[in-house]
Structure formats: structure tokens, C-alpha cells
Amino acid sequence: MLNLFIILLPFLGTTLGAVTVFFLKNDLKKETKGLSLGFAAGVMSAAGIWSLLLPSIELAKKQNTPAFLPAVAGFFAGVIILILIEKAVLKITDKTANNNKNDDFMLFLAVTLHNIPEGMAVGVGLAAYLANKNASALASAAALSFGIAVQNFPEGAIISLPAYSSGYTKTKSFILGTLSGIVEPIAAAATLIFIREVSVLLPYLLSFASGAMFYVTVEDLIPECKNAVKGSITALAFTVGFLLMMFLDLTV
Numbered sequence: 001m002l003n004l005f006i007i008l009l010p011f012l013g014t015t016l017g018a019v020t021v022f023f024l025k026n027d028l029k030k031e032t033k034g035l036s037l038g039f040a041a042g043v044m045s046a047a048g049i050w051s052l053l054l055p056s057i058e059l060a061k062k063q064n065t066p067a068f069l070p071a072v073a074g075f076f077a078g079v080i081i082l083i084l085i086e087k088a089v090l091k092i093t094d095k096t097a098n099n100n101k102n103d104d105f106m107l108f109l110a111v112t113l114h115n116i117p118e119g120m121a122v123g124v125g126l127a128a129y130l131a132n133k134n135a136s137a138l139a140s141a142a143a144l145s146f147g148i149a150v151q152n153f154p155e156g157a158i159i160s161l162p163a164y165s166s167g168y169t170k171t172k173s174f175i176l177g178t179l180s181g182i183v184e185p186i187a188a189a190a191t192l193i194f195i196r197e198v199s200v201l202l203p204y205l206l207s208f209a210s211g212a213m214f215y216v217t218v219e220d221l222i223p224e225c226k227n228a229v230k231g232s233i234t235a236l237a238f239t240v241g242f243l244l245m246m247f248l249d250l251t252v
Contacts, residue, residue: 002138006126006145007188010118013149014181017156021164021173033165034228035237040107040158041221042241044213047114050249051151052210055121059203070203077204078113078211085109086219103220104163104176110209110216111155112180117205118148119184123191124199130192151248152181154241 053071060070089102125141160177164170191198225234 003126003130006142007122007185009145010115010122010148010152010184010188011181013152014115014156014184015178017153017158018160018174018177018181020157021160021170021177024161024164024170030228033162034225034234036158036161036165037221037225037228038234038237039241040162041217041225042238042243043154043158043245044110044114044217044221044241045238046242046245046249047151047155048210048213048217050246051118052114052206052213056203056206056210059206063200063203065203071207074204074207074209075211075214078208078213079215081208082106082110082212082215082219103224104159104166104168106216106220107162108159108176108180110213111159112183113212114155114209115152115181115184116187117202117209118152119187120191120198120202120205122148122184123188124195124202126188127192127195147248148184151245152184154244154248156181 053075056071056074057067060067086102086106089105122141122145125137125144129137129141131137156177159180160173163173163176168176222234222238225237229237
């Protein structure tokens with residue numbers, strides 16, 4: 001039961017973040033959405049560095065792999081794949097009529113991709129405990145899961161809130177935010193089953209998710225934020241999101 005709780009805890013963090021959409025009394029104003037997108041861009045930028053890119057480099061060092069190789073290869077692949085996906089999305093939908101929902105989809109996709117290697121990291125931590133069966137390994141796995149859960153709270157919110165302002169109902173926005181986190185327990189469980197094969201790929205997957213998040217931040221979130229809100233307040237919203245996520249990554 002405890003192992004299952006450790007696996008599900010990050011998903012719970014995402015779900016609690018997505019729940020915030022139900023506390024909105026009115027539709028988000030254009031300016032409010034712009035600030036929320038700026039905040040989201042800051043959160044994703046910090047997560048891309050401290051949750052993904054730096055851990056990718058550290059894992060590569062532990063595996064005696066040149067530290068730059070997974071970071072560069074994975075990051076570049078993440079950007080290229082997201083470019084191809086966005087082009088495919090734009091061919092299917094009318095960019096002019098559905099601009100906001102296209103951006104929401106790309107944001108959802110980036111956060112979901114980011115959650116996969118995080119779930120795998122939880123699986124690796126839990127596998128270490130199951131191999132050793134000692135209190136120290138259990139505490140490490142639980143701490144990792146809890147830390148990711150705390151980080152996932154703002155990520156659930158940055159999916160559900162913009163989705164609601166783009167025309168989705170609160171229920172659909174909540175479901176969208178929640179679905180971005182469902183991949184984490186799935187990835188954790190798969191990692192436990194295929195631990196040897198997955199652990200080798202984890203540095204590349206972490207940096208891949210980082211590249212995907214940075215692409216969406218630069219290509220979609222920041223331009224949309226600047227269109228909605230003029231002036232330096234967008235930079236302030238970005239800074240608040242960046243510092244919050246950095247604080248969570250470095251202290252939790």
C-alpha cells in the first residue's frame with residue numbers, strides 16, 4: 001500500500017493544482033490570462049532547468065556517459081519533435097479560429113512530456129528501495145515523490161486555468177489538467193517492470209522533456225502573454241513563476 005501511495009503522490013499534486021479552476025468565480029479577463037501565461041512560462045523555464053536538464057547531466061555522470069551528450073541530444077530532439085507536432089496540429093485545425101486552444105494543447109503536451117521522466121524517476125527511486133529494503137532508501141523514494149508532488153501543483157494549475165479562459169468548461173479544464181499528470185504513475189509502474197532498460201534512457205528523456213518545455217515557452221506562451229498584456233508586468237509574472245518553481249525544486 002505504501003509503494004502505491006508513493007507512485008500516486010505526484011499525480012495527486014497535479015490533480016490538486018488542476019482543482020484551482022473551480023475556485024474561479026468569473027471568466028478570466030484577457031489581462032489575467034496573459035499574466036497566468038507569463039507565470040506559466042516562468043514555471044516551465046525553471047522546471048526545464050532544475051527538474052529536467054540538470055538531473056539529466058547528473059545522471060549521465062553517474063552512468064559514466066559524457067555529461068553533455070544526453071543533455072544536448074535530448075534537448076534538441078525535444079525541440080524538433082515539438083516543432084513537427086505543432087505543424088501537424090496546425091494542419092488539422094484552423095490557426096486563426098483556434099489559436100488559444102492550439103496553444104493550450106501545446107502547453108498540455110509539454111507538461112505531459114515533462115511528467116513522464118519525473119514518473120520514471122519515482123519508479124527508479126522505488127526500485128532502489130525494493131532492492132535494498134532499508135529505511136534510508138524508502139525515505140529517499142518518499143521524499144522524491146513528495147517533492148515532485150509539490151512541484152506538480154502549479155503545473156496542474158497552469159493547464160486548467162488557461163484552458164478555462166480559452167472556452168473550456170471548468171470540468172473539462174480540470175480533466176485536462178489532471179490528465180497531464182496521469183502519465184506519472186504509469187511511467188513509474190513501467191519503470192519498476194523494466195528498470196534495467198529504462199534507467200539507461202532516463203538522462204535522454206529528462207533533457208528531451210526540457211527541450212519540449214522550452215520550445216512551448218518561447219514559441220507559444222511568451223508571445224501569447226505579450227499579446228494579452230503590454231509592458232514590463234509580463235516580465236514580472238514570468239519572474240514570479242520562475243522563482244517559485246526554482247524555490248520548490250531546490251528546497252523540497
